[in-house]
Amino acid sequence: MKPVATPYKAITCFCPGGRGQRVLEDLRKEMGINCAFVHHARGIGVGNVQEKKLFYIEREIITVLVPVDRADEIFRFLYFATGIDKPHAGMIVMEKTTRLMPIVEPVEL
Amino acid sequence: MSDEIVVLTDAVLITAIVQRGVADEVVRAARRAGAQGATVFYARGMGVRQRHMGVLGVTVNAEKEVIYIVASTDQADHIFERIFTTAKLDTPGMGMAYVTPLEKMATYIPPELIEKFSDSEL
Numbered sequence: 001m002k003p004v005a006t007p008y009k010a011i012t013c014f015c016p017g018g019r020g021q022r023v024l025e026d027l028r029k030e031m032g033i034n035c036a037f038v039h040h041a042r043g044i045g046v047g048n049v050q051e052k053k054l055f056y057i058e059r060e061i062i063t064v065l066v067p068v069d070r071a072d073e074i075f076r077f078l079y080f081a082t083g084i085d086k087p088h089a090g091m092i093v094m095e096k097t098t099r100l101m102p103i104v105e106p107v108e109l
Numbered sequence: 110m111s112d113e114i115v116v117l118t119d120a121v122l123i124t125a126i127v128q129r130g131v132a133d134e135v136v137r138a139a140r141r142a143g144a145q146g147a148t149v150f151y152a153r154g155m156g157v158r159q160r161h162m163g164v165l166g167v168t169v170n171a172e173k174e175v176i177y178i179v180a181s182t183d184q185a186d187h188i189f190e191r192i193f194t195t196a197k198l199d200t201p202g203m204g205m206a207y208v209t210p211l212e213k214m215a216t217y218i219p220p221e222l223i224e225k226f227s228d229s230e231l
Contacts, residue, residue, distance in 0.1 A: 009212070012122075014148055014177070039150060040150060041148045041149060041150035041177075042148070042149050042150070043146065043147065043148040043149070044136060044140075044146055044147050044148075045145065045146030045147075046145050046146060054133055054136060054137060056149070059148055061148065061150070061177075075213075075215070076114060079114055079215050080112075084215065084216060084217065085111075085114075085217060086217060087217050087219075088217070089217060090216070091179060091214055091215065091216035092214065092215050092216070093120070093122060093179060093211045093213070093214040094211065094212045094213050094214070095122070095209060095210075095211055095212060096210075096212060
């Protein structure tokens with residue numbers, strides 16, 4: 001299978017630790033997105049600044065590839081589903097992609 | 110809580126892959142250079158330097174730390190430069206850093222700040 005120049009966007013979500021799994025399930029149930037991944041990280045931001053000390057808090061990073069026509073809708077969904085609309089919760093970013101392998105779902109037998 | 114999203118543009122994502130244990134110092138330098146925050150996670154990476162440096166490639170540790178910093182386009186060059194010098198990325202095998210443009214980003218913005226800027230635009 002050759003990589004194709006498909007119009008897809010990459011959405012990356014930096015959210016508080018412990019929400020990733022639930023958001024991935026919500027993505028599948030409500031948005032029909034079956035392919036996304038989450039990993040742990042530690043983060044520092046304006047909400048946890050201490051004098052001359054780095055004070056990290058637990059974070060999770062969710063990455064999902066979405067078709068261009070649904071990008072804004074899923075961006076909005078993730079913004080609220082991950083609770084980024086609350087103070088000091090994180091952020092969400094969207095990037096262009098140039099090449100990707102087409103996501104082919106396994107055939108149901 | 111409002112259901113509106115304030116979308117920010119002109120932002121970039123700075124990614125730095127450094128030797129394990131170096132990230133804290135890099136984050137400290139980036140914050141001094143104006144970065145608002147950073148996200149760090151562990152990774153394992155190998156490359157050509159692994160093979161060619163030192164005895165059996167033991168000079169370069171495969172354990173890495175990856176740093177994500179979202180910054181405005183204006184600040185990006187300055188922060189990138191600070192990261193580059195702090196992580197000693199000019200030394201072979203120490204890691205790498207790159208900047209990718211972001212189409213848009215969103216985070217919580219205090220309503221009074223939104224009001225202030227919408228007033229100043231009028």
